Amino acid sequence: MSELDLSVNIAGVTFKNPVFTASGTFGAGREYADFIDINTLGAVTTKGVSIVPWEGNKPPRIAEVHGGMLNSIGLQNAGLEKFIQEDIPFLRQFGTKIIVNICGHTAEEYVSVARELYDADVDMLELNISCPNITEGGIAFGTDEKALYDVVYDVKSFARQPLSVKLSPNVTNISKMAKIAADAGADALSLINTIVGMKIDVHTRKPVLNNVYGGLSGAGIKPVAVRMVHQVRTAIPYIPIIGMGGISSGEDAVEFLLAGASAVSVGTANFENPRATSFILQGIRDYMTKYGFSSLNEIKLDE
Numbered sequence: 001m002s003e004l005d006l007s008v009n010i011a012g013v014t015f016k017n018p019v020f021t022a023s024g025t026f027g028a029g030r031e032y033a034d035f036i037d038i039n040t041l042g043a044v045t046t047k048g049v050s051i052v053p054w055e056g057n058k059p060p061r062i063a064e065v066h067g068g069m070l071n072s073i074g075l076q077n078a079g080l081e082k083f084i085q086e087d088i089p090f091l092r093q094f095g096t097k098i099i100v101n102i103c104g105h106t107a108e109e110y111v112s113v114a115r116e117l118y119d120a121d122v123d124m125l126e127l128n129i130s131c132p133n134i135t136e137g138g139i140a141f142g143t144d145e146k147a148l149y150d151v152v153y154d155v156k157s158f159a160r161q162p163l164s165v166k167l168s169p170n171v172t173n174i175s176k177m178a179k180i181a182a183d184a185g186a187d188a189l190s191l192i193n194t195i196v197g198m199k200i201d202v203h204t205r206k207p208v209l210n211n212v213y214g215g216l217s218g219a220g221i222k223p224v225a226v227r228m229v230h231q232v233r234t235a236i237p238y239i240p241i242i243g244m245g246g247i248s249s250g251e252d253a254v255e256f257l258l259a260g261a262s263a264v265s266v267g268t269a270n271f272e273n274p275r276a277t278s279f280i281l282q283g284i285r286d287y288m289t290k291y292g293f294s295s296l297n298e299i300k301l302d303e
């Protein structure tokens with residue numbers, strides 16, 4: 001049987017396979033190293049990194065719901081300095097690509113992170129302008145056309161690595177936001193981030209999350225994510241897309257590839273099964289073998 005080619009090129013970076021981890025669900029990989037061989041991943045997308053440490057929101061900030069979970073973590077992280085000193089060397093031990101998810105309260109903060117990473121040994125930046133859990137920055141950029149254009153343009157002007165812009169699904173017209181990001185210089189798009197949701201405890205009659213609202217992720221958001229990938233692929237055929245939202249099997253991943261993604265990121269599924277990425281990668285191989293595909297670009301939607 002001929003070898004399967006799972007490699008994929010996104011914005012000039014060659015990934016050995018299309019299975020990445022989704023930001024915020026995999027740390028910098030330490031928690032998972034006992035469960036999976038990090039060398040087998042196409043890429044690790046780190047959790048959001050800001051220029052200085054962020055404390056995040058007060059608990060409760062996680063809630064299970066049917067078909068997924070809500071989180072209002074608020075991008076807690078130890079800041080860029082610690083990230084550069086500890087996380088990059090840790091990840092560089094492995095034969096996987098490093099995508100750094102960057103966050104900020106202001107455009108200047110995003111730019112500062114990209115500038116500080118100029119000389120860092122990382123492969124791609126992912127601009128998180130879509131976090132629903134912070135009061136300044138985050139989703140405010142992802143839902144405002146001018147702010148989106150400006151922050152992408154500014155970060156792109158200072159970044160050395162290719163830039164993927166992580167779009168918010170909390171908009172009416174995802175293709176329009178995608179076009180704005182592409183026009184401003186995005187090399188790729190990551191979609192989708194979480195969808196704003198809420199859970200109420202009917203016994204206490206209080207919101208479950210301290211932050212009241214949180215981001216919905218997991219199986220329940222997959223059809224929305226697949227639809228958005230397809231819409232953006234149709235609107236902008238040339239831009240590579242990293243698809244995510246509720247992927248927990250090889251067939252889920254293939255659905256995103258068929259919708260037009262070049263690669264996929266796995267988030268919430270890691271919490272249920274820390275070996276989810278390995279299972280998904282094997283599932284893609286099994287699918288290719290079953291249908292006689294030898295490379296990923298043969299997997300095309302029959303429209």
Ligand SMILES: Cc1cc2nc3c(=O)[nH]c(=O)nc-3n(C[C@H](O)[C@H](O)[C@H](O)COP(=O)(O)O)c2cc1C
Binds near residue numbers: 075218266
């Ligand atoms: C606990 C948690 C933390 C997250 N943190 C980040 C983050 O730091 N930056 C980011 O861009 N997305 C973050 N996300 C969003 C995920 O990367 C992903 O876009 C989303 O969860 C959809 O994928 P999934 O359904 O496979 O989880 C987070 C999601 C979860 C559940």
